[in-house]
Amino acid sequence: xxxxxxxxxAAMLLADLGADVVRIDRPGGNALQVAPPDRDVLGRxxxxxxxxxxxxxxxxxxxxxxxxxxxxxxxxxxxxxxRLGLGPDVVLARNRAxxxxxxxxxxxxxxxxxxxxxxxxxxxxxxxxxxxxxAGGPPQVPLNLLGDFAGGSMYLVTGVLAALTHARTxxxxxxxxxxxTDGVAHLLAMTVAMQQSGAWNRARGxxxxxxxxxxxxxxxxxxxxxxSVGGLEPQFWYAMQQVFASVGLAELPDRNxxxxxxxxxxxxxxxxxxxxxxxxxALFEGTDSCVAPVVPLEExxxxxxxVARGTYVTEGGLTQPAPAPRFSATPTAIRRGPEAAGASTRxxxxxxxxxxxxxxxxxxxxxxxxxD
Numbered sequence: 063x064x065x066x067x068x069x070x071x072a073a074m075l076l077a078d079l080g081a082d083v084v085r086i087d088r089p090g091g092n093a094l095q096v097a098p099p100d101r102d103v104l105g106r107x108x109x110x111x112x113x114x115x116x117x118x119x120x121x122x123x124x125x126x127x128x129x130x131x132x133x134x135x136x137x138x139x140x141x142x143x144x145r146l147g148l149g150p151d152v153v154l155a156r157n158r159a160x161x162x163x164x165x166x167x168x169x170x171x172x173x174x175x176x177x178x179x180x181x182x183x184x185x186x187x188x189x190x191x192x193x194x195x196x197a198g199g200p201p202q203v204p205l206n207l208l209g210d211f212a213g214g215s216m217y218l219v220t221g222v223l224a225a226l227t228h229a230r231t232x233x234x235x236x237x238x239x240x241x242x243t244d245g246v247a248h249l250l251a252m253t254v255a256m257q258q259s260g261a262w263n264r265a266r267g268x269x270x271x272x273x274x275x276x277x278x279x280x281x282x283x284x285x286x287x288x289x290s291v292g293g294l295e296p297q298f299w300y301a302m303q304q305v306f307a308s309v310g311l312a313e314l315p316d317r318n319x320x321x322x323x324x325x326x327x328x329x330x331x332x333x334x335x336x337x338x339x340x341x342x343x344a345l346f347e348g349t350d351s352c353v354a355p356v357v358p359l360e361e362x363x364x365x366x367x368x369v370a371r372g373t374y375v376t377e378g379g380l381t382q383p384a385p386a387p388r389f390s391a392t393p394t395a396i397r398r399g400p401e402a403a404g405a406s407t408r409x410x411x412x413x414x415x416x417x418x419x420x421x422x423x424x425x426x427x428x429x430x431x432x433x434d
Contacts, residue, residue: 064403066094067181067206068214068242069137069165070104075219076133077107078385078394084410085110086124089429091403103382105400111411112404112429119427121147123416128153128160130414132229133222137165140175150237160235161225165218167209169241181209181242188213188246193253197267197274213245270294276327277317280356287339288356289346291330302351306333309345404431 064070064087077083085105089112096102114120125148128134134153136143143149150162167184168174174187185191185208186201195202218240229235256262256269268274277293293299303314311333315322334342339355346353357365363374363381375384378399385394407430411419422428 063134063136063138063143064088064092064110065137065165066092066096067137068210068218069135071211071215072163072165072218072222073108073135074104074106075215076222078396080392080394081133083108084127084414086127087112087403089114089404099402100400101380102400103380106382107397109398109406109410110401110403110431111407112431113407114427114429115146115148117425117427119422119425123411123422123427124148125153125156126416127411127414129157131157131160132226133161133163135163135165135218135222139178140164140166140170154235158235159229159233161222161229161238162235163218163222163225163238163240165214165240167214167242169244170239181206181214184242185209185213185246188243188250190246190250193262193266193269193272195266195272197265199267201266208249209242209246213247213249214240214242217245217248274323276323276330279327279330281330281334283337283339283342284335285338285340289334289339289342290354290356292352292354294352298350298352301349302346302353305345305349305351305353309337311336402431404429407431 064085070085073083073085085108087110091099091112096104099105113123115124128148136148153162154160164170166175167179167181168177182191182203185204188209190208190213191201191203193201194204218238221238221240225236225238253262257264262269263274266272271278273279275294277291277299280288280290282288291302293302299317303312306312306314314329315325317323317326337345342353343355362368368374372384374381375396376382377396380399382396385396388394407423407428408419411422411428416422419428423430
C-alpha cells in the first residue's frame with residue numbers, strides 16, 4: 063500500500079532482493095512526492111497499480127490480491143486500513159497464511175499512536191536524537207536515515223521475513239507491528255549499555271563516539287573539505303601518527319589522558335588545515351590509519367572504491383544505489399525503473415490473476431496512468 067518514506071523503502075528492498083511486489087497507488091499518485099515519479103528510486107523494481115480504495119470493487123480487488131500474496135505492507139495511521147475494510151482481521155480471513163506488515167512511527171498502541179509525526183519526532187522520543195551533536199550545541203538531525211530507514215524500514219523487512227518463515231512452517235500468518243520508535247530504541251542497544259554502565263555521559267559531544275574524542279571526529283582541510291578520523295584502537299592511531307611524521311608533523315600529546323584532548327584536537331585541527339583533502343587522501347592511501355575523505359554525495363558516485371564495487375549504478379539514465387546486500391547464488395538486479403501511479407495497472411493485475419481488469423477500469427475502481 064503506497065505511502066512515503068519507510069514503507070516504500072521496505073518494499074523497494076524486498077523487490078530488489080527478488081520479491082514480486084505490486085505497488086497499490088492512489089489514482090493520481092501521492093500528493094507529497096520527493097521526486098518526479100520516473101526519478102523516485104524508492105519506486106523501482108515493482109509495477110504500480112492505481113486503485114480507488116473508496117470504491118467497493120477497489121477494496122475487493124485489493125483483497126483478491128491479498129489472497130495470492132505472502133506479505134502485505136501498509137503505512138497508514140492505526141485504524142485507517144480497518145476503516146477501508148482492509149484491516150488484518152478481514153485480510154487474514156481471506157488468506158490465513160498472510161504476513162500483515164504495519165509501518166508506523168509510534169506503533170499500533172500507546173498514547174501517541176494516533177498522533178501525526180515524522181522521523182525527527184520519532185527519534186526524539188525514542189532517545190536517539192538527544193545524544194547526536196557537538197558539545198555545547200543543539201542535537202543534530204541525521205537526515206531521516208536513523209528513524210525512517212534504519213529504525214523503520216529495516217525492522218519492518220526483518221519482521222515480515224521472519225514472520226514469513228513462521229507462516230511457511232505453520233500455515234499461520236500474523237501481524238507485524240513495526241514502530242520507528244521501537245526500532246530506534248533497539249538500535250541504541252550499545253549506547254544504552256554504555257549509559258547504564260557509566261561509560262556514556264548525558265552531555266552530548268563528550269563521549270567516545272559523539273565527537274567527544276578527538277580521535278573520532280572530522281577535520282577541515284585547507285580547501286574547505288573534510289577528513290574523517292576513526293583511530294579508536296592504538297594500532298590505527300599509531301598508523302595515523304606515522305603518516306603525520308612522514309611530512310614532518312610529530313609530537314602529539316598522549317591521547318590516553320582525557321585532559322590532553324583539547325590540545326590534541328587543536329593540534330589535529332591545525333595539521334589537517336595544512337593540506338588539501340586530495341593531498342591528505344593520497345598520504346593516507348594504503349595505510350591502516352582509519353582516515354578517509356568526507357566525500358560529497360554527488361562525488362560518491364565516482365569514488366574509485368564505489369566504482370569498483372558498483373555501489374552506485376546508472377539505469378535508464380538515473381544514477382541510484384545498487385541493490386544491497388549481495389548474494390553468491392541469487393544475484394540481485396534493477397529489473398525496472400520507477401514509474402507513475404497506475405502505469406502498469408493492466409499488466410500487473412493480470413499477472414496476479416485478476417481477469418476483469420478492463421471492467422474495473424470502466425467502473426472506475428481501477429485507473430491507468432494518463433500521459434499529460
